[in-house]
Amino acid sequence: MPGVKQGLFLRIGEFSRRRYRIVFLVALLVTVVSVWLGGRLTLDGDVLNLVPRNNRVINTFREALQDFGSLDYFLLLAEARRGQSVEELQDFADHVAEELQHVPSIQYVEHKIDISGPFFSFFRTNQILFLPPSKLDELAAKFTDAAIRERVRENFRQLTGPSSFLVKQLLEQDPFQVSSLVFKEVLRSKGPLKVDLSSGYYLSKDGGALLIIAKPVKPAQDTAFDKKLMEEVRRAVAAASRKFETELKEEAPGAGQAGSPAGEAARAPAVSYGGGYVIALDDSNLIINDMVWNGTVSFLLILGLYYFCYRRFGAILYSSVPLMVGQILTLAAAYVFLRNLNSATTGFSAMLMGLGTDFTIVMYARYVEERTRGRGLDESLRLMMGASAFGVFTGAITSAGTFYAMCVTEYKGLRDFGFLVGSGILFCLVAILFLLPAMIAWNEGRARKTDITRKLYLHSFGIERVMAWSTRHPWPVVAGSVLLTAVLGVYAWNLQFTSNVQDLRSPNNSGVIMQETIARKFEAEFTPMLAICRGPDLDTVMERNRETNRLLDRFVRDGTLRGYESIFNYLPPRQDQEQVIRALRAGQDGTFHIGRIERTFRA
Template identity: 20%
Template sequence: MDLKGSDKSLAAEEKAAPQGSVNKEAFTYKMLGKLAEFSFHFPRLIIIVGLVSCLLGMIYTANYLTFDADQANLIKRSAGLQAEQDRYTNDFPRSEDIVVIVEDGTAAQRRAFVDDLAQRLREEPDIFKDVFEKVDVTFLRNYALHYLEPQQLREIAQQLKDYGPGLKALASSGGLADLMQKAPQLSREMGNSGAPDLNKLKGVLPTAERFLDLFTQSMETRGRGKFVSPWTDIMLEQLGQEGDENEDAINSMFSQERILQYNTIANGRFYALLCRPVYRDNEGQDVSINRAVSRIREILEVLERSHTNVLVGLTGELVLNVDEADSSTNDSTQSAILSLVLIAIIFIWAFREIFKPLMAVLGLIVGIGWTMAFTTLAIGHLNLLTVTFATILMGLGIDFGIHFLYRYDEERAKTADILVAMQATMRGAGYENLTGAVSTALAFYVLAFTDFTGIAELGIIAGSGILLCYLSMMLILPSLIFLTEDKNKVYEAKGISRFAFLANMEKWLLNRSEGVVIVGLVATLAALWYGKNVSYDYNLLNLQAKGLQSVRTEMHLINASEHSLLCGISLAKDVPTACQLAEKFSQLPTVSDVETVAMMIPV
């Protein structure tokens, strides 16, 4: 082979280069030509080093690359926001909960399920801690009035004053008969300035009627009937509320039993159990949260077989994060494999050859392997956005191989010297691909300057990946061609004659260039007009796979009760400030509910 001749050809092209760009182009052309010569002399070395480094990079990635499912980390925190976050985590470390939601069935059946689940979780303290399903509030029986607003206390005092004489008569030994006999006198006592007020007396009669019904039932059953306090129905009517949960709460007030308040949502429709995973084992080693999530799902599956009347869902920020990580990594892996297979099939069909397209695909795989190692070393994790980088690089990186092989096909048909053909390809398609790779990488790198961390990391990974895919394609693909191609065989160009209709279409469009420009401008203006209707979706749950149980449970909870387990948190220095913030937050149109610790402090 006449390597000197190829150098002379290179020198001739350098002399023919336009003024102002000779040095740059001469250097680039020379380096690409030397790269072709290096691949020609050491193809096995390049392939072995490339494959081994790719394999080592994938092993390194498998061991050290993590998935950051915390959606808060997608946004770059300002100094003030970071300080608030640090203050919160210092006061409330590891505050995320695993949440079990129970619905359907009766209140007793929901409570039974929650009690059984809580017992099972407490039996495994090495996996679960801080199991919270109910609160014993018996001590509040004597302090409940402390939690009422002043206006409510004034109304109660006025009602006791108004209905006091009637209630005293009802509670006397004479009972209902005494109440009826003293009705005129009581009406005057319950009136103002001694004037009868029959309306106030009417307010006592429904209560007296319930006591009479209870007395009649007791007489008919000879005292063997179940006693049901009439005060429950009376108070429910006064409160204007219904439901098993409210009825049970009021019944407990008139009994001597312990008052157990379960975690409920939507007026008792949903029962909630909260627990937290153990983050460190007995030896002080970090434990994956996945262990706790998997275990609680196993427990729920067993309990649901014996509690068939209730429906159970598992959600919470931790569960959503675990499901998001599993779903994102599995889906991205499947999409990457599918993309690679489709790329190979289309490339083989278009090029009408099997081996060279597969060589390009192999070069692409090496580049992606290098990118994975770079990502692990430079960033250390993937997020909800960057997890798709492999599929993105496959679509962009294979272009280098397509342009390269079609240009090599043309150059190889011109000469029997395989090195000359490869050098011409490098100086042609290689240079063009380099321009495209650098410009595309720079476009991605610009994203690194945004405050959206998820997008910034995607820009760094994708930009670097484009350059690495270009490098692998310029090293691996020529080496494979040198190693496998029969240099003595007459080469027959593949060309793209099968797709002549594309050339005819191009010619037809170019002959009507003015019309194409007009149509393009009209379509662009129409798209811009319609684009103003595009809105921004702030709900990160919509980024999740809709089929995930944790997402379905969370969305069902939001739709059924307008209550979400995902919330914003604000810290206040004292109770008055907390009350003021709660009042301001409740007036915001985007806020559905506000809860503050001040509600737990008696007024």
């Protein structure tokens, strides 16, 4: 008489064998509902959501994003084609920037220094107050009579020569070039970009690439917005390209003809995309592609393995249907409990394929063994469910428990992965316990011309001979196992741990690749670190900001940091401004005498 444990599985097997139509109907209904639920899953490409919520550093970063706005930008890299000049590249960038300004999803666009804006107007009016006290001697040297006369000659040469429009405009507004003393500090407001001051554009050193920076109206974590933004930007770039190529053809009608040496130069410069929005969108697409690719490849490999082992298409049906039902149920559970998938959970499908198929292998192999020994369908199913199912159940529970143990971690990516795989194992177990005996009873209980047992086959891969040899030679097996474990342990000891959250992303993300390209060409980084100063009042905050700046200056000098931005890049400390004002007053009858300076300049 079977025990209580085996009796439960025997009753499941008996019900599935006799009422297989009901089992199929319920499985179909549950699958349809699960497909509907799973189809509502969203994809979360924000790697910050994978790390602990109670991490002080991460929470500070999140608060900074809420208080000061997103640090993400949409970057466009325009690269000149063979034969194109820097002026043509700049002209194309002007067209692109103009088109992007009309995109509703973009707040503002930068591709060059805008000296007509309110910031530079304020700067020109008060530029000496931006001057650090250490630059006072250099300022005084500019206003000697000899320096003024030399400056006038140099200005005349540049204004009458082939200098850029920006240079001429700056000379007209600042003939003494006082701004050059403070320009370097003020331009930090544009980030760590190396700006070409001769043209004002964000040009690379070799003049072959130009950077356009767009600031969208929504954060990069909104993937639906990212997709819409990408489409709008592509349309804007296409419109700018058509306008640019039309102008080139009008200027040189034969430039764009086939076979023309200038044919390449007559095309619009190549445009690539990067930045946080492209990275987030590519992450979302990679999550989908990885899930589809991993699931499909795993599924096909498992089907091929089943056919190789059992040489029957029926065996493929027995393995594939429960696995697919288990996968679909897992996606439904993911929607109910998690609401979204992320880059850390994309591999659950392939892992679930490998783990879930073990249960079918054990149970179906027992069924094949009993049938080949001459037992009938009913008796073979009873032995399969009564003897093998409990072992399968025990293995499934222990495997699921292993992955459920990951749910106690604070890392959301690992927690979600453990939940999905653990739940998926249990769903596959339930699907196999009900569907496998039902499908066998339906398929093999039909009347056939030939005995079904003639088609049953089980490939053992020579395991019997290996096990027989191992039992005859236990010591070599144990010694070899210990040696192999020791060797692999040495390699495991040297395993490195990475704390870089960006390593959670795919190295094939086009946005990341393009951002690295931009960093090389422009010596700029778009992955900043934040230092937030807090205090009970404004004076305390300012003082702590100055202390932080002094600390960061040391990091810049030793090469740890490329640079940094602070409010004091725009507004010098009060005591520095007062020191400059005192120096100007002290020299108003000598070095900084306005009348003398004007007479010498106009002479």
